[in-house]
Amino acid sequence: MIRQHYTGSSRRAVNVIWNAAGRYDFDPPFLAFFPNGDADDYFNLVIGLAAKWLDLDRLNAFFEGLGLSNTAQEASAVLWLGIENCVFQKELPDRPILAQLRKERAEAFYVYSAGLSRQQMMLQSMKVFDQEQARWAGVLGKKAVLSPAAVRLSKELMFSGDLDTDGVIREMTRICEERFRLRGGHGAEPSYRKIEVRGFADAFARRFMRRELRSTDLLILRKGSGNGDRKGSVQLGHRIGQAHTSCSTEKDQAYIRGCFGPCLYSDREMHILENALCTGTDAACRLWIADGSGSRHGGAAAEVPDTDHSVRDTGSAQSQEKLLQQEQENQRIRNVRFYHDHIFRIQENIRDLTAQTDTIFASYMHDLPKRSRRGRIDAEKAWRLPVLSDPDVFWSASDITEFSVTVDLLLDASQSRMNNQEMIASQAYIIAKSFESCGIPVRVSAFRSLRGYTVLQRLKPYKDKKCEGIFQYYAGGWNRDGLCLKMMDYLMKDEQDTMASQRILLVLTDASPNDSMQVPPDEKHLFAREYEGDLAVQDAADAVRQIQRDGIRTAAIFFGASAHLDNVHRIYGQNYTRIRSLSQFSDAVGALLKRALEDRGTA
Amino acid sequence: MKKLMEFLSQEGVSRKLLDRVTEYRKTYDVMEIPEETSRRIPQSEVRYYGTGVWEKAIAALLSGENLLLAGPKATGKNVLAENLAELFGRPLWDVSFHVNVDASYLIGTDTYDGSRVTFRPGPVYNCAVYGGFGVLDEINMARNEALAVLHATLDFRHVIDVAGYDRIPVSPAARFIGTMNYGYAGTRDLNEALCSRFAILDMPLIGEGDLQRLLKDVFPAIKPKICQQFVHLFYEIERKAQAAEISERALDLRGLIDAIRLVEKGIRSGDALEMCIVNKTFDAYERRLVTDVINSRIPTDLKREDVFEETAGQGE
Incomplete structure (x- = not known):
């Protein structure tokens, strides 16, 4: 009903x-x-x-x-x-x-x-x-x-x-x-x-x-400038024979900087990262990691790639950047408004997911044993009892637990999500807020590809307990899932020494990787190929397998068209859940989290 | 016991079942149990109302089954468990389950008594030895693997194998009563192995007539009309929780009884209900919804004399 x-x-x-x-x-x-x-x-x-x-x-x-x-x-x-x-x-x-x-x-x-x-x-x-x-x-x-x-x-x-x-x-x-x-x-x-x-x-x-006429629809659908396919998703299309349209590397970089702000890493660091990752399928790609939490006001806005349906540069670079900033701000306002319009449902989801998360993580916490006067006897120390009258020769459970976990939430911010932006921002907010309430550090990032650059925007760092930066989320651009997942893998491995014993990567996705930057020719293929369809899905699936091999539990929250269900299954295996509305969100994410943690053998 | 037997007779519980309870007691009352353990036999003032549930529970326990009382909040699971222990005249051990429950918490653990390492028995062990009733409260809060230790105790083997010590048989008088609420946050499904070791009784919400009699039982001087309003209030909150407009926090029968008790002590009805029902929920908006329900049933300024009849002593 x-x-x-x-x-x-x-x-x-x-x-x-x-x-x-x-x-x-x-x-x-x-x-x-x-x-x-x-x-x-x-x-x-x-x-x-x-x-x-x-x-x-x-x-x-x-x-x-x-x-x-x-x-x-x-x-x-x-x-x-x-x-x-x-x-x-x-x-x-x-x-x-x-x-x-x-x-x-x-x-x-x-x-x-x-x-x-x-x-x-x-x-x-x-x-x-x-x-x-x-x-x-x-x-x-x-x-x-x-x-x-x-x-x-x-x-x-x-x-x-x-x-x-x-x-x-x-x-x-x-x-x-x-x-x-x-x-x-x-x-x-x-x-x-x-x-x-x-x-x-x-x-x-x-x-x-x-x-009573005042009512709020659960989903706010807006027409995007892309080709809308079923269920409000937007699909970008490649023009046949279209090559990457960037004018020059310098100009592209200036454009990316103008849209997303400065890169958080030094040139040298990015050079190392690109050398490691931009090979094979992604040989012609570049990487960019920016702060998207709103501290630098006016990151990129609803940028649209150069396709039949794109908005082409019409004014000067400066005026375009201003326009993009305005668009981004408008989307932030829409995200916040959506949150307020659905505040009770969202808060309910946060409460539910917090309770579930608390239980799930508590199940995996292992009490560190402490010396005690009762409990499991420690055979090695038992001699102390008769000889030294030391009664503390037992091990018992303590309040200190050794299970620590961090969660990375990765949001697909490509144009195909344009019609679901508010919903995605709210979903990410629910997850981040719930995990933070349980004391689990969460980092939220959004990714998209543009002019050959795969851009990762940090919407919320681990250290910041506030989750409002997530409302800076907006959709626009392509998505080269494979490269982004490789980048996440690399960065998370890089941070491993200082991080928790368990790391989880949750991806909010519609499982339709698609990029304007072609896959360069190789020994098996004489011509460059489009990064789309089977090739893109396989690339993303390979990246996910690699992440899992590196010990990072990866799971996807799928919120997209039924046509891409097969893709999500190929990329994430069993580790995904499909969401159709906010009402089922907390239960689905709770179950997914449990599955991801139980899947220890494969991780 | 006699009082409880009379109560059950009045409630219309089958005479045959009650006679078999008497036989059970004749068989096991002769068991020797320490003085401090016999003090564990409950003498409860609160009664469970619901003839059908009583009959099913008694029949299951008489057949040697363990009982799992499953149901939402405010269905009287713990009251029934305690009443059953009282009826069967067995000492009761209450074990509150939580996520860190493990074998040593249930069975027992090693300790040092000043001269040597000894075994300090846990509640399940004591139940087995003294033929007690073990109430495994909120059994689905614990991890299933932690409960595996109970499998041999609960099934046909009826033994507890204490690692490093003895394998002790469970007394034929002993029964285990689990309670679970599958709606609570933080609960999980019981696994099949554990479920199969219980007879599962789905606890219904207390009926309107039964609730009225319960309130009358606890507050003999309550005015019938106002008692009826409290009953309506309880069901209105229940319906709101069922419709998921509010959480189950405010659906609290204990809270309702406590509120009436506060009014009896001289607190105004509005304040009493706020303390015992409204404030059970921590969400401001939800509180507002619960307050709306209360305000459409119970005036905020009812005093003791508005709610309770003057007793003969006071009248004189």
Whole structure:
């Protein structure tokens, strides 16, 4: 069943409704809010009780049938007072507190009315205001000064608790016809309208009992500039016979520096790295490692490679860099907004994954034995007991554990992820935050290839406990997975002496490696070949096997099109999990982590 | 024991089963157990309500089975385990499981008594020797490999092989009752080998009528109308947790009873419920949702006299 996802005060309001209705299997067609935007708890309770005692779908059909005119809005607001009285009487014996809540709502009405300015009062729908006043004055035992017609209507709105849905609709139809001259409230359009009431009255009625339209889609899909294939993925294509389009090495490097900022390693270090890695399939490639955590504001933005669908340089290098920075900032804002829109789901995922991670790692922690007066006897030291009266000849478990682990999270930041950027940033945030909560150092990097350079951007270093740098993630460029994985392997091996006993590399990928830099000819191939398809997948798979041989546990979180499932299986073997939505994220990652750690034999 | 037997008779538990419990006790009450061990026989004030579950549990234990009580939070697993030990008149050892549970924690360990190395028995060992009831609490929090040591104890072999010491037979009076909640964070699935050594009882959430009687039992002076509201509140929170709108933290029967107890001591209802239910969850938004549920059921300013009838003594 496809359900709406509510956010903020809407979710709170809908919870009140579900609770009163005693069931959670429906999306309420109405939510009640005060004019200031706060949830109206009492009327949400009433809506829930209407769902409990009456047929809410039929009531909804009735109100929809009234149309959207101001008169219809007035009638809706007034008629809900009738429903309120009906469900109040029905529910009161079972929920005595309802009388007190009703009084509090009445008092809130007077507090609100007292705060209205003269102008606001003039903009009120007096018909609605009078009826509210009549109802709440009655509840508080006050006297309301009303016209005889308003008094009559207020009496008619005291729907009896004995009415069923038919009875309520009958009463509402009669009131609509007699008091509002609205007809056809059973789903048909109103036959004619009365005076149009503009301004505040309309706003008041809408706010008072509005139909809920605010909902947030789980996935925000935006059209990228690439060829969108199924499920929102974007696939870049090679133009036949197209060679790498960079003008010159210097110009390319300047461009890469302009986009991503300076390289974190010295020229000499990069020279060593390139000599070691840029061989064979990747002989024509270069490497770049930059800080992408936002400390240098304005790294690369949604850069698009030179394809049919790319945005070509149109302005000066400087203005283009500015544009890229702006694009990157826009994406960061979208990532953060997505996080806030889904904060409850994301926080829930973080909580779940933290608990799972804690358990999983605890399972693999080995207590360091300590000398003790009880436990497992140490045969070598047993002589000390009778000879020296030293009772500490036992080994027992201590609180100190020797299992240490670090996690590297590698995000595919190629253009094929363009339509899932916010989702990927949030997934990475969930993982990083959960692991950090368990005291496990996490480093997050994003990779892409551009103009022959495979660029690794550090979004979050191990040392930094804050994970907000991950929101700097954006997609754009190609992805030469094989070379990037080789680079990760090299760098992680390089750090091995100072690092933990166990190292895990998690890759968020759509398993479709693809780069504009061709594979140079070799003794078996006379012509250069495109880095795509089988060749690219095999290259990535070889890199993963090498990483695993080097003792780094590698696993993938696959969030992509079904067409690439075969690829992910070829590259990562069994060590991958497929994610379709955030709701399954924590469980899937927990299971994957467990699998990766249990796979000790192969690592 | 007599009280519990009477309670079960009133609850409608099969007479035949209760007679067989009496026979069991006649057989094993004569076993000699040390004075300090006999103090382990529980004398619980809280009763488990649920005739069907009682009958199944008694039947399984009488047949010599070990019992695994599986169910979500607030289903009374530990109350039932304790009540069963009381009914069968056996000393009870409570073993809380956690991820670092190992064989020495369960069976025992070497120690030095001042003159020599001796074996210090663990709870499972004691259960086996004295024919006790061992409650293996949250059994699925432990690693499966750590539990392998229990296999021979729990299956037809009924022995404990203490490495370096003896192989001791498990007393025929001994039973093991595992409890597990598969919803808790940090739990894992039990492996097949261990599962096959238990009769598994799926614990249902306490029924509405039973909960009302439980509250009435614990608070005899509670006003029926307000008692009904507390019962409704419990189920409303349960439904919200079931719908995954909140976590199970706030679904706490112990917390509800504690809250009513605080009201009895003079704390206002709003504060009591906040302390014992709302604050069980640490997420501000979740607290707000739980508070909304409470506010739509229980007035915040109820005092002791609003919740409890005046007792005869007070009335006079």
